[in-house]
Amino acid sequence: QVQLVQSGAEVKKPGASVKISCKASGYLFSSYAMHWVRQAPGQRLECVGWINAANGNTKYSQKFQDRVTIAKDSSARTVYMELSGLRYEDTSIYYCARVVASRGRSYFDYWGQGTLVTVSS
Amino acid sequence: DIEMTQSPSSLSASVGDRVTIACRASQNITNYLNWYQQKPGTAPKVLIYVASTLQGGVPSRFSGSGSGTDFTLTISSLQLEDFATYFCQQTYSPPPWTFGQGTKVEIK
Numbered sequence: 001q002v003q004l005v006q007s008g009a010e011v012k013k014p015g016a017s018v019k020i021s022c023k024a025s026g027y028l029f030s031s032y033a034m035h036w037v038r039q040a041p042g043q044r045l046e047c048v049g050w051i052n053a054a055n056g057n058t059k060y061s062q063k064f065q066d067r068v069t070i071a072k073d074s075s076a077r078t079v080y081m082e083l084s085g086l087r088y089e090d091t092s093i094y095y096c097a098r099v100v101a102s103r104g105r106s107y108f109d110y111w112g113q114g115t116l117v118t119v120s121s
Numbered sequence: 122d123i124e125m126t127q128s129p130s131s132l133s134a135s136v137g138d139r140v141t142i143a144c145r146a147s148q149n150i151t152n153y154l155n156w157y158q159q160k161p162g163t164a165p166k167v168l169i170y171v172a173s174t175l176q177g178g179v180p181s182r183f184s185g186s187g188s189g190t191d192f193t194l195t196i197s198s199l200q201l202e203d204f205a206t207y208f209c210q211q212t213y214s215p216p217p218w219t220f221g222q223g224t225k226v227e228i229k
Contacts, residue, residue, distance in 0.1 A: 035216065045157075045165065047207055047217030061217040095164055099216075105171045106212035109157040111164035 002026040004096050004112035009120045018082040021116045022096030024077045033099045034079045035108065036070060038092040050099070051079060086119045093117075116117040123147050123211050127221035133229040140196040142224045144209035149189050153213035156185055156194045159223075160205045168207075169194065196226075204228055 007021040022034065024026060025065050035050040049060035051070045069082045094115045097108035124147040134140050139159040144154065152172040157165035167176045169185035172192060182197045196203055 044222045045210075045220040047219070050216055059216060097164075100170075104175070106153070106216075106218075107167050107170040107176075107210070108157075108165070109167055109176075111166075114164055 002098070002110045004098065004110055006094075006096060006112040006115045009116040009118070011120060012086050014086055014088060014119055016024065016086050016119075017082060018086060018117050019080055019082040020094055020096075020117070022026075022079045022081075022112050024079070024098070027098075029074060029077045032100065034070075035097045035099055036081045037095045037097055037108075037111075039095070039114075040089070040092040048081065048083075048094070051080070052090055063098075083117075086117075088119050091119045105107075122178060123150060123214050123219055125209055125211055125219050125221040127207075127209060127224050129224060130222065131225040133227045134199050135229045136199055136201060138229075139197045140199050140203075140226060142194045142207055142226075144187075144192045144194070144221050146190045146192075146211055146213075150211045150213035152188050153211055154185075154187065154192045155210045155212060155224070156183075157208045157210065158203075158205045159208065165208060 003025045005023045010018050012018050030053050034049040039045050049070050051058045067084050094120045096112040098110045100109045126145045128143045143178050151166045154172045156169040159165040168179050168183050173185045184195045206223045208223050212218050
């Protein structure tokens, strides 16, 4: 069955960087794009960016453009998201989510369990 | 960015009630609208995609309707396991996509 397993919780100081991993199993890795979505406490879900797992092309939300890098290791079936210059307001749960995109439909069908990133001095 | 606005932000209902949640887009998104359910401490789960298509395994008491800018999620007869937060998401524009702020369904 499809599974997305993320790395564990992180506590970082302001200005630091964090790198989160998302290991996929149960499907052909290169066939589905992977998105990163975050959720601050009590806030709406917010898309950070995504990667085409076939060719490695990435696209980032303008809000995070200067601070985020999404990459993949196909041999390890793993996608990574690194966020630099952390601020207190980056404290959130970060999810990876697989996207179904075909025949006029696009939606997230599988999600990782979430990784809590806490920015604290 | 396309803004998504849900109403209400929260509601209280009883088991067996019919519940309706609205989602409005800031511009025409045709039918590129998805609904997710999220329970505390868990990731969201897709219920409905392209406005009205039920994801496999989702109970038929859930339904979606609408097109253009106005959409609705309806739960025909609320069950205990339906108490959760519901989000709409537009996928009309190129990603990254945007979500509504969520509607929390609580027990009356």
